[in-house]
Amino acid sequence: MESSSSRRRFLAAGLAIPAAGLAITTDDKHSQSPSPSPAPAFPKGTTPKLTYRTLGKTGLRPTEVGFGCMVTSDPSVIERAADVGINLFDTARGYQGGNNERMVGAALKAKRNSIILSSKTPAPTKEEALKDLDTSLRELGTDHLDIWYLHAKSKPEQVTDGLMEAQNIAKQQGKIRFAGISTHSGQPELFPAVIATKHFDVILTAYNFTLDPNMNALLKSAQDAGIGIVGMKVMAGGFRQLKQDNPRFDIFHRDGAMLAMLKWVLQNKNVDTTIPSITDLDQLDQNLRAMSEPFTPADEKLLAARLEFLRPLYCRMCGECDGVCAKGLPVADMVRYVSYAEGYGQFAMAREQFLTLPAHLQNVRCYDCQECTVTCPHGVRVVERVSRAQELFA
Amino acid sequence: MKPRAAGALAWPAVYCAAILCAAALLPAEDLLPRCDVLPDWKQAGAARSYTADTLYDYMDGNSEGYLIYGFDRMRGVTCKSGAVSLVIDISEMKDPESAFGLFASNRDPRVPTEAIGVLGQVTPQRGIFVKGNRFVEISASPASSDHSTEIRAFLKALEGRLDGTTSPPEPVGWFPAQGLDANSIRLIPQSVLGLSLLKRGYLAKYDFGRAFIVKQPSTDSSMQLMGKLRDKFEDVEPAAIGDEGFETTDKYLGHLLFFRKGPYVAGFTNLPEDFDASAAAEVFAARIP
Numbered sequence: 001m002e003s004s005s006s007r008r009r010f011l012a013a014g015l016a017i018p019a020a021g022l023a024i025t026t027d028d029k030h031s032q033s034p035s036p037s038p039a040p041a042f043p044k045g046t047t048p049k050l051t052y053r054t055l056g057k058t059g060l061r062p063t064e065v066g067f068g069c070m071v072t073s074d075p076s077v078i079e080r081a082a083d084v085g086i087n088l089f090d091t092a093r094g095y096q097g098g099n100n101e102r103m104v105g106a107a108l109k110a111k112r113n114s115i116i117l118s119s120k121t122p123a124p125t126k127e128e129a130l131k132d133l134d135t136s137l138r139e140l141g142t143d144h145l146d147i148w149y150l151h152a153k154s155k156p157e158q159v160t161d162g163l164m165e166a167q168n169i170a171k172q173q174g175k176i177r178f179a180g181i182s183t184h185s186g187q188p189e190l191f192p193a194v195i196a197t198k199h200f201d202v203i204l205t206a207y208n209f210t211l212d213p214n215m216n217a218l219l220k221s222a223q224d225a226g227i228g229i230v231g232m233k234v235m236a237g238g239f240r241q242l243k244q245d246n247p248r249f250d251i252f253h254r255d256g257a258m259l260a261m262l263k264w265v266l267q268n269k270n271v272d273t274t275i276p277s278i279t280d281l282d283q284l285d286q287n288l289r290a291m292s293e294p295f296t297p298a299d300e301k302l303l304a305a306r307l308e309f310l311r312p313l314y315c316r317m318c319g320e321c322d323g324v325c326a327k328g329l330p331v332a333d334m335v336r337y338v339s340y341a342e343g344y345g346q347f348a349m350a351r352e353q354f355l356t357l358p359a360h361l362q363n364v365r366c367y368d369c370q371e372c373t374v375t376c377p378h379g380v381r382v383v384e385r386v387s388r389a390q391e392l393f394a
Numbered sequence: 395m396k397p398r399a400a401g402a403l404a405w406p407a408v409y410c411a412a413i414l415c416a417a418a419l420l421p422a423e424d425l426l427p428r429c430d431v432l433p434d435w436k437q438a439g440a441a442r443s444y445t446a447d448t449l450y451d452y453m454d455g456n457s458e459g460y461l462i463y464g465f466d467r468m469r470g471v472t473c474k475s476g477a478v479s480l481v482i483d484i485s486e487m488k489d490p491e492s493a494f495g496l497f498a499s500n501r502d503p504r505v506p507t508e509a510i511g512v513l514g515q516v517t518p519q520r521g522i523f524v525k526g527n528r529f530v531e532i533s534a535s536p537a538s539s540d541h542s543t544e545i546r547a548f549l550k551a552l553e554g555r556l557d558g559t560t561s562p563p564e565p566v567g568w569f570p571a572q573g574l575d576a577n578s579i580r581l582i583p584q585s586v587l588g589l590s591l592l593k594r595g596y597l598a599k600y601d602f603g604r605a606f607i608v609k610q611p612s613t614d615s616s617m618q619l620m621g622k623l624r625d626k627f628e629d630v631e632p633a634a635i636g637d638e639g640f641e642t643t644d645k646y647l648g649h650l651l652f653f654r655k656g657p658y659v660a661g662f663t664n665l666p667e668d669f670d671a672s673a674a675a676e677v678f679a680a681r682i683p
Contacts, residue, residue: 070456070459071459097520099503
């Protein structure tokens with residue numbers, strides 16, 4: 001939970017899609033060079049159009065769409081992805097209790113030399129990280145990783161000298177080629193600190209259409225420093241996994257929204273590649289399309305509609321309303337309690353959380369104020385939602 | 395040496411006594427693990443509480459591995475005794491099948507399971523078990539030591555405090571025993587065999603290939619599904635297994651035989667070319683009610 005504060009300040013801070021799209025550069029690091037491997041299995045007798053970008057100063061040339069193996073349960077999907085030419089595969093020590101690395105290793109055994117393989121360690125110390133690396137190599141059945149990430153760092157102080165030393169040792173021993181760091185939150189503080197170390201070759205970062213538009217400046221600063229950028233959570237953080245009875249399910253599954261999300265990320269040339277989760281052959285084929293189809297105004301309209309739907313209801317936890325309520329209410333938390341109750345049917349839990357508020361805050365009523373001091377920059381109807389919390393839980 | 399040996403022998407007795415004391419069932423709505431179920435253990439820091447909406451705050455992207463199995467909520471504490479820390483989390487899933495699914499995806503198939511709840515597993519730094527719709531996990535540190543004794547004691551204490559079934563989901567028992575790696579049976583939450591048509595079902599490894607079973611909402615829909623599967627593959631040969639079946643070869647699924655029995659679609663994949671798939675499938679079909 002320590003990281004939640006910075007996450008709240010940053011995650012999803014902007015609901016607006018950058019209207020004209022992000023600055024799209026055309027340089028020779030992005031190209032449509034031929035697939036390094038044949039593509040025998042793409043459906044309907046066609047061959048997928050694969051595009052590649054150079055991953056920062058590493059010189060690696062991953063396909064723009066890679067493969068996040070985290071929730072993949074069948075190795076045949078990974079095998080087929082490699083067959084059609086996807087060449088970047090990502091896993092982590094902790095995924096599926098360690099079973100994921102074993103499956104990925106077995107699926108890619110015959111292709112090891114033609115793919116880019118990455119894994120991660122969440123270990124907090126040098127010794128534990130190096131132990132994790134040896135386990136990863138053993139489970140993956142390889143003698144080296146192309147990229148080894150320090151996993152899920154959100155604060156500069158988590159990036160310790162010991163962990164960077166572990167990566168240096170691993171490089172010297174030939175167990176890894178490049179040092180990476182992965183981050184889901186806290187990017188405004190973390191990116192400058194990571195760049196300043198001059199240690200990292202690659203940053204794996206959450207990046208999707210719901211995030212703060214200011215994120216692009218951070219990506220560019222890393223690119224300018226020669227650090228490769230890999231985008232994850234490109235489908236807005238697991239919306240693909242939503243249950244069918246979840247009110248957001250329809251919103252994110254209609255009209256090709258998932259493909260639009262991936263294309264939205266790929267239009268940003270400060271992102272070198274992506275690792276969307278893929279669980280079946282249909283998703284794989286859909287993701288391959290993102291490399292050959294441009295992000296269109298229709299896609300933009302589609303995503304904007306999704307955001308417009310979410311805007312009044314869902315707090316993006318940007319922190320802009322912290323301390324703004326004249327009565328001292330934790331506005332973001334109260335909006336979240338309402339979405340627990342109404343969005344997820346978790347009334348008891350929502351009320352339980354509301355009741356953890358000090359008594360004087362539980363007794364505040366929005367209608368006692370003539371005018372609300374809180375204006376959500378992202379369009380959440382604050383008075384309506386906070387009043388609803390008071391109505392439901394107080 | 396003597397006092398140390400005696401001390402070591404005394405530990406299980408102390409743990410067992412503690413387990414008996416802690417046997418009262420918790421109210422279903424109170425999932426919070428307790429540290430004082432064992433002597434000398436104290437809670438460190440605040441208790442944790444997460445829902446599907448906030449689990450990301452706790453475990454970042456790893457939360458997807460829980461959400462995909464129908465995660466509802468989690469309560470957790472960190473317990474300390476001396477230099478040893480145990481991070482204990484209890485996840486409540488939407489149903490016992492989903493909890494089993496999360497357990498099976500997290501267990502190490504190379505390590506034996508134990509009779510804790512439906513099933514449990516303990517390794518030097520980690521312990522898990524499933525009971526009813528709850529999935530319990532404990533991670534121990536420091537990683538340099540073997541904490542399996544403490545982990546096992548906590549798991550058993552927690553098992554006594556949780557209600558719910560101790561039987562695995564029915565389909566787990568339908569896989570034929572011959573050649574089966576029993577530790578390999580998993581609930582695949584979506585896209586069994588990597589096919590989006592097979593939405594959710596069980597998968598098991600055999601020494602000669604893999605077997606799966608998927609339940610459709612009705613016999614009609616399973617008939618439709620079989621039709622779509624038949625269309626998906628090339629050069630299918632009919633197979634008289636269950637209500638209907640077919641056999642073919644696929645680049646990734648190898649030699650396969652799919653059959654339907656009532657609302658169930660099941661079969662074997664990745665079989666050796668000369669394997670008698672029909673014989674194996676007949677045994678499988680006979681076990682499906």
